[in-house]
Every structure is written in structure tokens, then in C-alpha cells.
Amino acid sequence: MLSVEKIRNLAIIAHIDHGKTTLIDSIFRAAHVFRTNAKVEERVMDSNELEKERGITIRAKHCTVEWDDYMINIIDTPGHADFSGEVERVLSMVDSVLLLVDANEGPMPQTRYVLMRALKLGLKPIVVVNKVDRPNADPAGALDKTFDLFIELGANDDQIDFPVLYGSGLAGWLVRDLDKEPHEGMTALFETIIEHVKPPEVDIEAPFRMQICSLSWNDYIGRIGCGRVLQGTHQVGEEIVRTTAKWRTYDKKDWDVTSTSVGKSTHLWVTRGLERKEVEKISAGDIVWISGPDEITIGDTFSSPALENPALPPLEIEEPTVSMFFLVNNGPLAGSEGNAVTLRQIKDRLEKELRVNVAMRVEDLGRPDGVKVSGRGELHLSILIEEMRREGMELCVSKPEVITHRDENGQVQEPMELLVIDVPEEFQGTVIEKVSKRKGELISMHNTGTGIVRLEYKIPTRGLIGYRGEFLTDTRGLGIMASRFVGYGPWCGEVTARTRGSMVSMETGNSTSYALENLQIRGTLFVSPMERIYAGMIVGENSRPEDMPCNPTKAKHLTNHRKSSSETTVVLKVPRKLSLEAALEWIAEDELVEVTPQSIRVRKNLLSAEARKRAERRSVAVAG
Numbered sequence: 001m002l003s004v005e006k007i008r009n010l011a012i013i014a015h016i017d018h019g020k021t022t023l024i025d026s027i028f029r030a031a032h033v034f035r036t037n038a039k040v041e042e043r044v045m046d047s048n049e050l051e052k053e054r055g056i057t058i059r060a061k062h063c064t065v066e067w068d069d070y071m072i073n074i075i076d077t078p079g080h081a082d083f084s085g086e087v088e089r090v091l092s093m094v095d096s097v098l099l100l101v102d103a104n105e106g107p108m109p110q111t112r113y114v115l116m117r118a119l120k121l122g123l124k125p126i127v128v129v130n131k132v133d134r135p136n137a138d139p140a141g142a143l144d145k146t147f148d149l150f151i152e153l154g155a156n157d158d159q160i161d162f163p164v165l166y167g168s169g170l171a172g173w174l175v176r177d178l179d180k181e182p183h184e185g186m187t188a189l190f191e192t193i194i195e196h197v198k199p200p201e202v203d204i205e206a207p208f209r210m211q212i213c214s215l216s217w218n219d220y221i222g223r224i225g226c227g228r229v230l231q232g233t234h235q236v237g238e239e240i241v242r243t244t245a246k247w248r249t250y251d252k253k254d255w256d257v258t259s260t261s262v263g264k265s266t267h268l269w270v271t272r273g274l275e276r277k278e279v280e281k282i283s284a285g286d287i288v289w290i291s292g293p294d295e296i297t298i299g300d301t302f303s304s305p306a307l308e309n310p311a312l313p314p315l316e317i318e319e320p321t322v323s324m325f326f327l328v329n330n331g332p333l334a335g336s337e338g339n340a341v342t343l344r345q346i347k348d349r350l351e352k353e354l355r356v357n358v359a360m361r362v363e364d365l366g367r368p369d370g371v372k373v374s375g376r377g378e379l380h381l382s383i384l385i386e387e388m389r390r391e392g393m394e395l396c397v398s399k400p401e402v403i404t405h406r407d408e409n410g411q412v413q414e415p416m417e418l419l420v421i422d423v424p425e426e427f428q429g430t431v432i433e434k435v436s437k438r439k440g441e442l443i444s445m446h447n448t449g450t451g452i453v454r455l456e457y458k459i460p461t462r463g464l465i466g467y468r469g470e471f472l473t474d475t476r477g478l479g480i481m482a483s484r485f486v487g488y489g490p491w492c493g494e495v496t497a498r499t500r501g502s503m504v505s506m507e508t509g510n511s512t513s514y515a516l517e518n519l520q521i522r523g524t525l526f527v528s529p530m531e532r533i534y535a536g537m538i539v540g541e542n543s544r545p546e547d548m549p550c551n552p553t554k555a556k557h558l559t560n561h562r563k564s565s566s567e568t569t570v571v572l573k574v575p576r577k578l579s580l581e582a583a584l585e586w587i588a589e590d591e592l593v594e595v596t597p598q599s600i601r602v603r604k605n606l607l608s609a610e611a612r613k614r615a616e617r618r619s620v621a622v623a624g
Contacts, residue, residue: 004204004285008197009228010126011075011090013118014100015108015482019130023100023169024063024076030172030186031065031072062226062271062287067190073271073287074098077114086359088117089213089298089315093228093287096197099125099146100169103137105480106145108420113484116153126163126192132178133168136450139178163192200228202284207307208232208240212300213315215356216289221267223355225296226289232304233283236268242293243301243311257311265292298358318359320374321415321461321485324381324584325398326350327370329594331603332508332534337596338394346395347371349388360384370396374403376485378465382581389580389595396592398605400584402461405488413488415461418443420454421471423479428453430474438463439492460492461485466585498588501547503540504604505533509553513570519550525575526602527552536607538591541576549609578602590615 012020061076075094077087091097097118101107107115118125127146129139143164150160165188167174174189175181181188209232212225234240242261248254269276269289282288290302298317303310326346334340341349350362350373361374375381378400385397405413419440423431425447432442432455440459447453464483471481503523513529525540533539533552542548578586583593583602590612594601606612 004202004283005199006070007073007199007285008070008096008193009073009094009200009285009287010096010098010193010197011077011087011094012098012100013077013087013111013114014130015102015105015111019102019169020076020100023128023130024074026169026172026186027065027074027189028063030190031067063274064271065273068194070190070194072190072193075287086214087114088318091118091121091123092211092315093213094123095200096123096193097125098128098193100128100130101142101146103129103132103139103142103166104134105422106138106142107149108482112149112153115149119150119153119155119159124159124162124196126165126196128169128174128189129164129166130169132166133171139166163196165189165192200285202229203231204233204284206231206284207304208234208238209301209303209307209310209312210234210288210290211312211315212296212298212302215296215298215358217352217355218291221291222294223296224267224269224289224291225300225302226287227302228287229282229284231284233281234265234268234304235281236265239264239305240292240302241305241307241310242296243303244297245299245301245311245314247314255313261293261295262305263293265290267291318376319403320359320361320376321403322377322381322400322465323361323372323374323403324400325367325370326373326385327367327396327398327592329394329396329596330369331396331537331594331601331607333532333594333596334394337598338389339392341393341395343369343371345393349391349393353384357384377461378581378584382584385595386580389597392597394594394596396594396603397584398592399587399589400465402465404491412491414491416486416489417459417461417464417483418486419457419459419464419481419483421457421479421481422452422454423475425451425453427475427479428455431455431471431479434467434470434474435459435463437496438467439495458486458489459483460489460495462495463492466498469582469585498586499545501542501545502538502588502591502602502604503542503548503550503552504609505535505537505539505552506549506609507551507553508534511539511552512555513572514556515550515552515554516572517570519552520573522548522550525573526578528575529572534603534607535609536604538602538604541586 014020063074065072065074075090077090099115101111129142131137132139165174165176166178173183174186175183176188210227210229212227214226216224218224239262242263243257244259245255246258248256268279268282270279270286276289299315301310301312328343329340354360354362359376363372365372373381402415407413421431435457438459440457440463443456443458445453445455471479503519511527511529511531511533516525516529519525519540523540523543527539539552578600580600583600587593587602590605592603592605594603604612606615
């Protein structure tokens with residue numbers, strides 16, 4: 001068994017797209033995790049198909065590398081703010097963090113948030129200034145901003161005295177000094193980890209205890225918990241006491257034990273390389289997987305019956321900020337492109353997701369056609385929808401809505417976000433105007449000297465729903481925006497919603513070039529010729545605020561003077577094809593996104609024009 005002195009546990013944290021997973025690829029190559037002749041994919045830690053496509057890490061993953069007789073446990077964490085809660089829990093398993101900072105962008109919102117949590121836990125980070133070989137890279141400037149951030153977040157003297165490495169995770173080299181050392185290899189990184197990361201402070205002779213920090217599921221075994229063994233050893237089949245605790249107060253200063261139960265472990269695993277390896281015995285210091293008890297939840301303490309008072313404070317599980325309805329697809333094309341699922345099947349799939357996705361909530365409000373699903377943000381929920389779609393399911397989803405609370409004075413509180421925007425100088429006026437209309441409060445404005453202006457806002461989450469696509473259009477794709485949840489604040493009043501109406505089809509059939517040519521003058525089309533259309537489906541965005549009924553299936557009447565060959569002169573613009581996220585942002589309150597394995601459509605909630613008119617008259621009567 002490996003000595004605890006030879007174990008190092010650390011997490012890699014960074015803002016989205018700053019190069020965490022690519023750096024781990026280089027660490028694997030340097031530590032010879034794979035055979036020399038093995039074919040290894042890029043971003044090997046992004047095992048999920050969606051992660052590979054989007055280039056983001058969705059769920060934290062654990063790997064182990066060996067170097068010079070040392071075993072280094074590395075956890076690759078998500079960089080997007082919607083998954084920040086998982087990062088917080090992971091930090092309780094490690095003794096240090098590798099903080100990745102882009103040499104061009106410097107610290108970004110997610111960097112700040114996760115670093116704050118790491119510093120509060122007393123962890124001493126190792127800073128890696130990544131992508132120093134990129135054009136416009138400013139390693140010294142990025143390091144200065146990082147140092148300022150440490151001071152701002154209240155780092156102590158020991159934490160501020162952090163080791164620094166420079167390099168390129170993509171090219172596979174890291175050095176301590178850019179000017180004096182050759183730009184090759186990862187030896188400097190391994191040496192820095194061994195020197196600066198403390199071995200786990202554990203007592204291997206004490207009774208067994210560990211805390212569950214993340215969950216997995218196996219259809220044959222059930223729920224599997226992951227965590228670090230804090231003390232002692234444990235063998236398969238030995239009795240364990242499962243203790244669950246709960247925060248007593250909202251400020252999370254006091255907690256109570258809510259339940260205890262005794263069971264036995266059935267399987268134990270450790271990670272070696274990228275693979276889980278089943279073992280007979282686990283010991284203090286290592287990060288392990290364990291199964292056995294019927295119920296395992298985040299924050300549970302597993303301990304030996306010999307240990308008195310085993311309970312540890314509960315881990316923080318992030319609260320949802322955004323909700324939407326998942327509905328049965330009742331459109332005319334239901335079942336033609338996938339599996340038309342019933343409400344029971346939707347509930348079963350969501351129940352399966354709840355086993356491992358602790359930040360998600362599902363409420364059955366008694367609707368016969370759907371349930372309310374809440375999550376950390378649009379991306380958190382859209383990832384789930386995309387996974388369901390790829391499993392062959394069809395469903396409809398409503399516009400995301402923020403979840404509000406009331407404070408002790410009865411005032412409505414809504415989720416607020418810190419928004420950081422990097423935008424070329426010529427577009428800053430438009431961006432400032434648009435964000436202000438969405439109730440954004442400008443906190444700071446900084447000109448980087450490279451033609452880029454950085455704007456920081458405090459803005460309600462509502463204000464960001466539907467803005468990303470508009471922002472990319474306004475900045476011609478050159479702007480970068482990132483945000484993170486910072487808590488709840490007073491309701492900010494009405495936010496300017498979409499200013500343009502929908503083109504709503506009145507007929508069912510196939511779209512024609514003849515009809516679309518006339519419609520494209522009135523707005524932006526979402527469909528191409530010969531697509532299947534149904535009444536109530538939205539085929540484009542009107543250039544005016546109101547909805548426009550239309551007939552995209554209209555064909556040219558042929559006579560002796562009007563021949564079908566004249567149709568070939570029709571010139572159509574390329575339609576705007578909405579992705580899932582873009583569709584969720586774009587739709588209005590009375591509209592839905594229809595999701596199938598083959599298509600993403602937008603439609604009215606009520607497909608019948610008469611039904612929509614009746615609903616509008618009722619709402620006017622109620623308002624009056």
C-alpha cells in the first residue's frame with residue numbers, strides 16, 4: 001500500500017475555455033499514462049459526447065497519474081458558472097488547486113468565484129499562466145491581475161506567496177521562468193506539485209471516516225458515492241454507519257444530524273489513470289468510490305461503528321435559479337422524428353437524472369401534460385434536454401423563468417449575476433445601451449489598451465435570458481461575455497423583452513420557395529424550402545413587434561403565362577437555424593421549443609389561432 005506521504009490531491013480550476021482539459025492531456029502524455037503506440041483522443045477527460053462537441057467540461061472527473069514514485073490525484077472541474085456548485089464540493093476532497101489563468105484574458109468571473117472558495121478553505125493555489133504563446137498574450141499583466149485578485153479576496157500571506165508556472169497546455173510545456181528555461185516538457189509542473197502540495201493530513205490508525213462529495217449511478221449496483229477517506233481504513237463487506245446532516249439555519253452556521261443507518265459496503269473502487277479499479281481495501285488519503293447503502297446523498301458521512309460522533313457538517317448544495325416546464329409533445333409531427341413520450345416516461349427520465357444531478361429539482365404541479373424542472377441556469381437545463389433528445393425522446397419546453405424568493409420584509413428577491421463583457425471599442429455604446437435596458441448596473445469600465453473595453457455589471461438573471469444572441473449580433477461575433485450567480489437582490493422591475501414578433505404559420509404542409517421569397521422581406525426566416533410546417537409553428541422573426549400570421553406553404557398558381565420554370569429565379573437568404581440554447585433564449589412567454597432527435601422547432605403554446613385569440617381576450621379582461 002502506498003504511503004500517505006507519497007499522495008498528492010489537487011483540483012484544476014479555471015474559467016470556461018482557459019485550457020484545463022487540454023492541460024490534463026499534456027500531463028497524461030508527460031506521465032506516460034498511455035502506451036507509446038496508443039491512439040489517444042484530444043481532451044480525453046471530456047468523455048461525454050456533448051463535452052467533446054462543445055469543448056466544455058460538464059461534470060467533474062477524477063484521474064490519477066504517477067510520477068517519480070508519487071501518486072497525484074487530479075480532478076478536472078467544470079468551468080461554466082452553471083456547474084460551480086460541483087466545483088465547491090470537489091474542493092473539500094483536495095489539498096491544493098491548480099489555478100489556470102489565460103495569458104490574454106486574465107482572471108474571469110468563474111476564476112474569482114472558485115478561487116474565493118478555495119482560499120476560504122485554506123488551500124494554497126499553484127498559478128498556471130496558460131496560452132503564453134498566443135498573439136496578444138500578456139503573461140505579466142495576467143499575473144498582476146491574479147495577484148490583485150488574491151489580495152481582494154482576502155488571501156493570507158502564505159496563500160499570496162503562490163508558485164507560478166508559465167506555458168502552453170496545448171503545446172505541452174510549462175516552465176518557472178519564461179526567459180531562462182527551454183519551452184519543453186512538464187517536469188516543472190510535477191516538481192512544483194510535489195514540493196508545494198501537502199500530503200493529506202490524515203490518521204490511518206483512527207476508525208474509518210469519509211464524506212461523500214459526488215455521486216454516480218449504476219443500473220446493477222445502484223447509487224455510488226465518491227469522496228476522500230479522511231481517516232482509517234475500510235475493507236469490502238465491513239459495516240459502515242451512514243450519517244446524514246442538515247443545515248438548521250439559512251446562514252448555514254448551525255446543523256443537525258437528521259438520520260443514521262447501518263449497512264455494509266459491497267464494492268470499493270480507486271481511480272488509476274482514467275479507469276476505476278475495484279479493490280478490497282481503501283485507506284486514508286485516497287479518493288475512492290463506494291457502494292452498498294441503499295441511499296447515498298451528497299454530504300453523507302460514512303464511518304466505522306467504532307467511531308463516536310462521526311457526523312461532519314453538510315456540504316453546500318447549490319439552489320436552482322431558473323425553471324422551465326418539460327411538456328409532452330402534442331404537435332402534429334409528434335412521433336415522426338423520435339419517440340413520442342408520455343408524461344410518465346418524462347418523469348421516469350427526470351427521476352433517473354435526480355439520482356446524480358443534485359442541483360436539479362422536479363416539481364409535479366398537477367398538470368396533465370408536464371412537470372416543472374429547475375436548475376442552476378439555462379445551460380444546466382439545456383444540457384439535460386440535449387441528452388434526452390439524443391436518447392430518442394421528443395418533448396416541448398417552455399421559456400426559462402427565474403426563481404424568486406421573499407425576504408423577511410416580504411420584498412421579492414431575484415437572482416443576480418456578475419456580468420463581465422470584453423468588447424471592441426466601436427461596439428461599447430450599443431452594448432452599454434442594451435445592458436442598461438436589461439437593468440444592468442455598471443460597476444466598472446476598463447480599457448485594456450488593445451482596442452478592447454472590459455465592462456463589469458451587476459444584472460438580474462432575467463436580464464441575461466435572451467441577450468446572448470443579440471450580443472453576438474451587436475458585436476459581430478467579436479464580443480465575449482461571461483457571468484456568474486452572486487446571490488439574490490431586490491426585484492429590479494420590468495426588463496425589456498424581445499422587441500420583435502413571430503411569423504406564425506396558418507397552414508399545414510411543406511414550405512415553398514415562392515412563399516418564403518415574399519416572407520423574407522418581412523423579417524428573418526427560420527425554415528428552408530420543402531420543410532414540414534404546421535399551423536401554429538413559428539417560421540421566422542417579424543421585423544415588427546407584433547406577431548404576423550402567414551402561409552409559408554403557398555404555391556404559385558401555374559397558367560399559360562406563369563410557368564413552373566420561372567421558379568428557378570427565386571433567390572432566398574440562408575435561414576437562421578436556431579440551436580437549442582438560441583431557441584430557449586428567443587421564445588416569448590406564450591411559445592414553446594419543440595425538441596426531437598432530428599429537429600428543433602419553435603411554436604406557439606396554443607396552435608389554434610382561435611384559441612390564441614380567446615386566451616388573449618381572457619388575459620385582457622383579467623388585466624382590466
